[in-house]
Amino acid sequence: MLNNITIGQYFPANSVIHRADPRVKILLTVAVIVILFLASGFVALGICAAFCILLILLTKIPVKMYLKNLKAIWAVLLLTAALNVFYITGEGDPLFKWKFISIYTEGIERAVFIAVRIFLLIIISSALTYTTSPTELTDAIERLLSPLKLIGLGGAVHVFAMMMSIALRFIPTLIEETDKIMSAQKARGAEMDSGNLIKRIKAMLPIMIPLLFSSVRRAYDLAEAMECRCYNGGAGKTKMKQLHLSFRDFALVFGVIILLASVILLRIFPIVLF
Amino acid sequence: MSILKAQGLTYVYGEGTPFRIAAITDVNFEINEPGLYAVIGHTGSGKSTLIQHLNGLIKPTSGTVFVDEKDIWSKNEKIRDVRFKVGIVFQYPEYQLFEETVRKDIAFGPRNIGLDEAEINERVMWAAKKVNLTDELLDKSPFELSGGEKRRAAIAGVLAMRPRVLILDEPTAGLDPKGRDVILKSICDYQKQENAVVLLVSHSMEDVARVADKVLVMNGGKLQMFGKTAEVFSRHAELCEMGLNIPKVMQIVSALRERGADLPDGILTVADAEKAILRLVKDGGENA
Known part of the structure; x- marks a missing residue:
């Protein structure tokens, strides 16, 4: 009964992402999470989603394994979506009104937006743990924290x-x-x-x-x-x-920089779909 | 009447993941009369998975388990009642002790059955006596006991439910010879006095030969043999192929036979062999 827990589990495979430097993977995961919060509007979110989907396809781990995580968080997704639907009031007329409940287009848009964002957050962080063994992870964290040695915190x-x-x-x-x-x-x-x-x-x-x-x-x-x-x-x-950086690490970094650039550009020059 | 029956029992771990493993495949057997049944098999042969099916801790992927001729997963059966009928003592059971005193820990099972205090108390005393635990130990914390005592306390916790079918997964693993003998004797006594079915999972062929009436042999998730102890052990070559062996004394007996000694069938223990060899020597002496 407890063997269904997959969050934080490592799935051995031989993919580009598996072989990438764990330090790079950790930093890029953090970067993508920040980017997901920077993304404003559906176009930017769509680009992020495309990036995440490309990434999980590159991991060569069955998509089913990622979707399984949904089971663990569907309640959270539903709750946040519901709160947004009911609490956000738009400028125009409400779509639906019944006593004290009124639902606006903006509310539904916001709810979908946030649900997709949470889902992408989960996917991208599980991509990290699925493709990086615990030893690699801690090794990478130790390296990433090594600047602390300079202020005497090496031990x-x-x-x-x-x-x-x-x-x-x-x-x-x-x-x-x-x-x-x-x-x-x-x-x-x-x-x-x-x-x-x-x-x-x-x-x-x-x-x-x-x-x-x-x-x-x-x-x-x-x-x-x-x-x-x-x-x-x-x-x-x-x-x-x-640990050595290689071409694939630079390629990944490059991909994330492109993603960041497009999300920032879309913040400055938003494209409105509807 | 069938007491315990498995029909087409199959279980698959991690269905739909990369880790999919068939733990047991199409296991069929029927136990009709009380007695001591040994389950032997190489590590990973599916013994532990099999026994967990017998009291409904695992629901089979396909197949049926019958206890007293009733399907344990049918709608009218309560799985909890099945667990009182079929008791399991797991490997290293001492790690499941949790109460403040040994007495309370042994009482856990009977209390779950819903017996009254007097009956619970009686059963605790009875079970403790069965496994040779003294009264003063009963009021100690289970964590103060020695390894062997803890093991016996844990076994008493299952005996106190007085299951018709008692299953023990390597109850003597990691104990000294004396501790092992005490536990084996308790198990045999329980079987006889309660007229119960006892399934004993064991890696010690010597123990199996000494106490078992019949033997189930598991290999690669399948039930390979099920028969009288002497019959099973007479198929030495097949057992060796499965990574199992026969008791040392039986190896000696078969070596003697190869050298022309006329020893009867069915020698399982050192005592049997001693008797047969002495008789042979005596007869030989008279003939010569």
Whole structure:
């Protein structure tokens, strides 16, 4: 039941995007997210959508995997869209009026616009995690934060990166563990998906306590194993895998710059469709 | 009358994703009488997936499970009641202990059944006795117990539900020989006294030979053999192909046979072999 979680999962494949430098991927993802917020008007949003679609096609991961994320956020999408439809008042006559509810064209436009924007945000960030393994991600974050060493925070950067990679590495383990404990308690007749709120919270105890206990145990085991292999923090450590920028990274950066330029141009000289 | 029956059981993990794996394919078997049934198979042969189907923790992709001749997923059956009838002790069950005291933890299952306090208390004492847990241990926190005691407390938690069908997934893994013997004995006692069906998943062929009446052999997600223990172990070559083996003592017996010793069939344990060899030596002595 818990094996449907795909957010933050890595899908190994051999695509241009998979092979791109993780540092570039992180920075560009952040850039595209900013661009999505800069985009004003449907033309700009359409260009962003086209860019995102091209990108996910390049990842060679089935489009179905991206659409699956929709299931997790459809409630948020619906709520924001609904709020916009009902709250935004336009200049002209309302399209629909009933007692205190009135819906304007602007409201519907806004709702669609925001829903598409949220959807693109999700797609572009899952493209990053789908194509970048957790180790690559943390490695890249460590590199990106390395300027902090200049102000004497070098150790903190390494510790942060190590914490992140351990946390990421243990997500599947903990999911598996939760699944096992849930099965075991269900086999003893525990009911988890019925009853009122208090009953449900109480029903979580037989899962939370063993999970907490085994997490602590795992943390001790891991710390001991790391010490046995002479782990002493980041001092003097070199990397087995060096990151190098290549042509494809520049091509990606170039693509995002074009996207940024067109979105900014469209802000200055808007094209109005309707 | 059929107590437990699987018909065309198939389960596919991650249908529709790149990770699609058929865990078990078309498993059919029927258990008609109480007894101790061993389930053996190489790691990844589908044993764990199979047993989770038997109490409805996993809904099969296709196929049916019958408990007491009733389809457990039919509309009139409540899946929770099925779980009280078919108890499962998972691998390393000590990691599922959660209550403040061992007593409360063992009572978790009976309380979920909805028994009254007196009955719950009686069952806790009964189950604790079955697995050799003393009274003073019952009032300790489960986290203070030793590894073997924790394991026994967890098993008691399932025994206290008095399931007609008891399934144990490698209950002796990682225990010392003494702890292993205590648990195996508790399981055999439970089977006999309750006249229950016990399914024991095990990697120890010695244990299987010693306690099992019948053996189910899983390989590559399919049920390959199902028969009396002696019959299954007589197909040594086939078992080897599946990455399994037969008990050491049976290997010795078959080597002796190859060298011309006239030993009878059905030797499963060291005790059997000892008797047969002594008889052979005695007879040989008389003939000579």
